Amino acid sequence: MSDHAKPPRVGLFVTCLVDLFRPNIGFASIKLLEQAGCEVDVPAQQTCCGQPAFNSGDYDATRRIAKQVIEVFEKYDYAVGPSGSCMATMRAHYRDLFEDDPPWLERVDRFGERVYELLSFLTDVMGVARVDAGFAATATYHDSCSGLRELGVKQQPRRLLESVSGFRLQEMDDSEVCCGFGGTFCVKYPEISARMVTDKIAAIEASGADTLIGGDLGCLMNMGGRLSRLGKPVKVYHTAEILADMAGGPAIGEVDAE
Amino acid sequence: MPTAASHLFKQRVPAALADRDLKAAMDKAQDGFIGKREQAVSQYPGFEALRELGREIKDHTLAHLDFYLDRYERQVQRNGGHVHWARNSNEARTIILDLCKRANARNVTKGKSMVSEEIGLNGALEESGIAVHETDLGEYIIQLAGETPSHIIAPALHKTKAQVSDLFHAKHQRYGFHQRLTEAPALVNEARQVLRRRYLDAEVGITGANFLIAENGSNMIVTNEGNGDLTRTMAKVHIVTAGIEKLVPTLEDATVLLRLLTRSATGQEFSAYTTLSNGPRREEDPDGPDEYHVVLVDNVRTEMLGNEFRSMLRCIRCGACMNHCPVYGAVGGHVYGWVYPGPMGSVLTPLNVGLEEAGDLPNACTLNGRCQSVCPVNIPLPDLLRRLRRRQHETGLDSRYSRAALRLWTALAARPALYRRAMQWGAVAMKRLAGRRGRLRRFPLAGGWTRSRDMPAPAGSTFQTLYTLYKEGRRR
Numbered sequence: 001m002s003d004h005a006k007p008p009r010v011g012l013f014v015t016c017l018v019d020l021f022r023p024n025i026g027f028a029s030i031k032l033l034e035q036a037g038c039e040v041d042v043p044a045q046q047t048c049c050g051q052p053a054f055n056s057g058d059y060d061a062t063r064r065i066a067k068q069v070i071e072v073f074e075k076y077d078y079a080v081g082p083s084g085s086c087m088a089t090m091r092a093h094y095r096d097l098f099e100d101d102p103p104w105l106e107r108v109d110r111f112g113e114r115v116y117e118l119l120s121f122l123t124d125v126m127g128v129a130r131v132d133a134g135f136a137a138t139a140t141y142h143d144s145c146s147g148l149r150e151l152g153v154k155q156q157p158r159r160l161l162e163s164v165s166g167f168r169l170q171e172m173d174d175s176e177v178c179c180g181f182g183g184t185f186c187v188k189y190p191e192i193s194a195r196m197v198t199d200k201i202a203a204i205e206a207s208g209a210d211t212l213i214g215g216d217l218g219c220l221m222n223m224g225g226r227l228s229r230l231g232k233p234v235k236v237y238h239t240a241e242i243l244a245d246m247a248g249g250p251a252i253g254e255v256d257a258e
Numbered sequence: 259m260p261t262a263a264s265h266l267f268k269q270r271v272p273a274a275l276a277d278r279d280l281k282a283a284m285d286k287a288q289d290g291f292i293g294k295r296e297q298a299v300s301q302y303p304g305f306e307a308l309r310e311l312g313r314e315i316k317d318h319t320l321a322h323l324d325f326y327l328d329r330y331e332r333q334v335q336r337n338g339g340h341v342h343w344a345r346n347s348n349e350a351r352t353i354i355l356d357l358c359k360r361a362n363a364r365n366v367t368k369g370k371s372m373v374s375e376e377i378g379l380n381g382a383l384e385e386s387g388i389a390v391h392e393t394d395l396g397e398y399i400i401q402l403a404g405e406t407p408s409h410i411i412a413p414a415l416h417k418t419k420a421q422v423s424d425l426f427h428a429k430h431q432r433y434g435f436h437q438r439l440t441e442a443p444a445l446v447n448e449a450r451q452v453l454r455r456r457y458l459d460a461e462v463g464i465t466g467a468n469f470l471i472a473e474n475g476s477n478m479i480v481t482n483e484g485n486g487d488l489t490r491t492m493a494k495v496h497i498v499t500a501g502i503e504k505l506v507p508t509l510e511d512a513t514v515l516l517r518l519l520t521r522s523a524t525g526q527e528f529s530a531y532t533t534l535s536n537g538p539r540r541e542e543d544p545d546g547p548d549e550y551h552v553v554l555v556d557n558v559r560t561e562m563l564g565n566e567f568r569s570m571l572r573c574i575r576c577g578a579c580m581n582h583c584p585v586y587g588a589v590g591g592h593v594y595g596w597v598y599p600g601p602m603g604s605v606l607t608p609l610n611v612g613l614e615e616a617g618d619l620p621n622a623c624t625l626n627g628r629c630q631s632v633c634p635v636n637i638p639l640p641d642l643l644r645r646l647r648r649r650q651h652e653t654g655l656d657s658r659y660s661r662a663a664l665r666l667w668t669a670l671a672a673r674p675a676l677y678r679r680a681m682q683w684g685a686v687a688m689k690r691l692a693g694r695r696g697r698l699r700r701f702p703l704a705g706g707w708t709r710s711r712d713m714p715a716p717a718g719s720t721f722q723t724l725y726t727l728y729k730e731g732r733r734r
């Protein structure tokens with residue numbers, strides 16, 4: 001992008017989990033996007049992407065929510081959010097809802113092309129190659145499923161994390177295996193989910209890492225919640241917090257010392 | 259059709275999770291399958307293109323299935339064989355029983371066939387006084403144990419070697435094998451010796467089909483034990499059971515799918531035995547059966563051809579989806595409660611036995627998508643499972659509790675101002691509940707979560723609340 005071009009206008013999709021549990025990730029996203037030269041706005045009219053309804057088979061309710069999201073966000077050049085799973089719902093799945101509604105389908109497709117998960121947006125669209133941040137840790141990275149398989153998020157966060165000073169990436173086995181979160185799955189089938197997250201924790205521990213990084217708060221809360229229940233010292237952060245140099249506060253699930 | 263126990267899914271999960279032998283067997287099997295597939299795929303540079311070609315072949319065949327079925331039938335007849343059409347399991351069993359009775363069969367050998375499980379064939383034959391001898395090692399093991407397959411290509415996957423050793427020791431004494439064997443090759447050898455006698459006794463041999471080839475009426479089966487060959491050549495009558503989706507237009511097409519199948523299933527470039535059977539023995543043939551019959555089973559397949567589940571008919575039964583499924587890996591195949599387990603089974607079972615019976619199956623999935631990413635014909639399994647959830651929702655079959663929770667959430671999500679207030683209220687309330695610990699060990703309505711995990715407490719203000727302050731600060 002040339003210096004004279006107008007900066008792209010980005011509507012930040014905060015996601016409901018970040019809104020409620022971890023505002024820091026939202027602010028970290030704003031910082032990263034602004035550093036990359038974007039003009040960021042956070043529309044107050046946003047709520048949820050509709051995924052809980054979609055994955056529960058309620059296509060009608062999802063359609064209503066999807067229309068609302070599109071109406072709020074289509075005026076920006078891009079809709080960007082710090083979650084592979086929400087952004088995949090918007091980018092890859094909204095069109096499933098409008099198969100029988102050609103005018104909306106066209107609108108959905110025009111919108112979908114401009115929807116991005118934060119890390120892939122920064123690298124693939126804005127060409128960010130490095131960040132100015134420091135975080136001393138030996139960390140392991142969990143590839144959350146939607147981002148990985150529906151949006152192709154794999155190398156982007158790793159490449160940027162490599163530029164963080166003091167940071168060392170230590171891959172775990174099976175980083176691409178689901179952590180057992182799965183939205184409502186984890187409350188509907190708690191025993192299976194518990195087994196899956198327990199296996200995941202074993203892989204994290206075996207890597208020898210002291211920190212766990214990922215790009216989806218739902219998964220991070222799942223793994224962090226299990227780590228905390230088992231009394232493990234591994235700290236959990238969202239990628240954006242590390243890259244924005246905003247991981248100074250308590251980790252996800254850690255007690256605020258104030 | 260065998261009766262389904264899929265409604266017991268949730269009930270049977272805890273015992274499955276607690277079963278240590280099962281865990282040992284599943285971990286070993288999944289690791290092995292995943293590693294071998296990965297290696298085979300990485301050694302085949304054009305695998306993605308091959309996958310695409312496989313998908314195209316299947317889609318094309320399904321779009322013209324009537325044509326290819328007709329062509330196949332005529333070719334089989336030209337080769338001197340017979341094709342029988344079964345609309346459902348009941349008809350299929352009747353046809354096969356009649357064929358066995360006409361052959362005065364007392365003993366039947368069987369190669370591996372999931373369709374024969376689907377139609378409940380063994381039970382029907384045994385009820386008529388016909389002894390069934392499974393010749394695939396895995397099938398043989400579970401038959402001996404009185405169980406059902408837990409995996410579509412490795413039926414005894416859920417058993418450890420020690421369990422097989424105990425089983426053989428208990429059941430093979432009557433054939434004069436008294437020594438307890440513990441090593442795999444010795445166990446296989448003992449089973450071989452027992453089975454070999456069966457081939458000589460059998461009047462009828464029943465096999466499945468991996469591909470039915472329309473251009474020449476051939477049936478292709480792949481095995482690693484050669485039992486399929488013996489089953490089909492030694493008996494006087496050879497019966498093939500297959501679903502109508504097994505059709506492919508040409509031998510060339512079958513070889514494309516074969517390359518995908520073996521790599522995806524066991525990570526092999528080629529299975530040890532790839533057998534083509536065309537019909538009864540011709541005069542110049544050194545061996546072969548006197549009669550050759552193909553029983554084509556429909557069940558719900560024609561229905562699927564016409565609805566949103568057609569892509570599921572591309573399935574070539576390789577098992578990769580279950581090998582890579584973390585839920586299947588955790589609970590094993592039996593809790594799925596019917597013939598087909600894992601991701602593909604979670605689609606097929608509700609379509610066959612109904613969503614009332616198998617409503618848990620499409621839901622017991624995180625939609626992580628690993629199954630689709632390894633499926634050799636790229637079946638959108640997560641999407642199909644979601645479509646089943648949609649059916650469930652639209653016919654009121656989902657649970658009342660989850661309906662209510664969902665309605666509340668979507669009502670909130672549709673009202674941004676109210677939503678913002680509710681979230682802020684939630685942030686404060688949860689922070690209070692958590693107290694100084696900063697995390698929740700128990701939380702109303704989230705027992706499923708907090709039984710094994712803490713719930714991190716919110717910071718006390720939502721992002722939106724903080725962002726409003728932040729913007730005001732910036733303006734000042």
Ligand code: SF4
Pocket residue numbers: 522572573574575576577578579580602629632633634635636637
């Ligand atoms: S659905 Fe795909 S991966 Fe699963 S058995 Fe069928 S072909 Fe194999």
